Amino acid sequence: MKKSERQMLIKQIILNNDIATQEELLHQLQDKGVKATQATISRDIKELNLVKTNNAGQGVKYTIYQNNQMTVEDKLNSTIKSVVTAYNIVQFMNIIATLPGNAHVIGALIDDIEFPEIVGTVAGNDTIILISRTNEDAQLIYEYFDNVMADSD
Amino acid sequence: MKKSERQMLIKQIILNNDIATQEELLHQLQDKGVKATQATISRDIKELNLVKTNNAGQGVKYTIYQNNQMTVEDKLNSTIKSVVTAYNIVQFMNIIATLPGNAHVIGALIDDIEFPEIVGTVAGNDTIILISRTNEDAQLIYEYFDNVMADSD
């Protein structure tokens, strides 16, 4: 049993059961034939970023902790990279193509950021139009998308 | 010093400092003139839903835990209640007015849910059009908004 396998199992167990202590988790692992000790589980929990929560009223349990400290711009950039399929500038507008059903997601984020170069956005299912005041402003937006899409990370 | 005041202070302290143990938190409170013991802090931490996290690499610290287990429909409902200002049915379409910049948020959620009664959505800054196949489908969507807006909670 490799460490990574054990840690995968731990994630599954805490997702499907209410585990209050490391001892409990240990027993569940042993039921599945995994041999380990509390010390090891403690290290696993740290590496997996699990936290003990007060599961709203009834008892504590371990859960996965996700840190949502992303800025709106971080979110926009990662969303652009994952859902935008094409982007084209047409005079004072940028026409962005996305995966089906994702245009509004981009729209919501762009509206949130309030780019000064964008005066309005209209989104359908898989297309969003970004309207600028001038061709120059539109060009800046086009370059923004170009930069984001070029980022490899 | 009332309990609620102490708990407010605790939130402030853990937001502005990296607190690794209850002892540490206790000292910070004492510096601010609050008299309490570890037992009390332990209870406060539970009530405030704080968790000990592995602050990405460098050390553990207490942070506020927010549970993001809302379904998309829960999110849509709460978003509708907070940003929709008007909704009207016009034949096979519903025209939804929102607070400025929030139309796309509604659009993204509706697209995500994939209502069978909605064949397409187009959102601008503060208006979103929900297009149905028939007047009857549009009526169902209208009633959905009606129900959500009527909910008092």
Next chain:
DNA sequence: GCTGAATAGAAATTCAAA
């Protein structure tokens, strides 16, 4: 109800080993 002192219980670490 809220709290502190003491204690039980749980989790992290040290140390040694493989």
Next chain:
DNA sequence: TTTGAATTTCTATTCAGC
């Protein structure tokens, strides 16, 4: 680098008192 045994450290609870 990963692990277990033992230990330390930290946290939750009990119990008494307010």
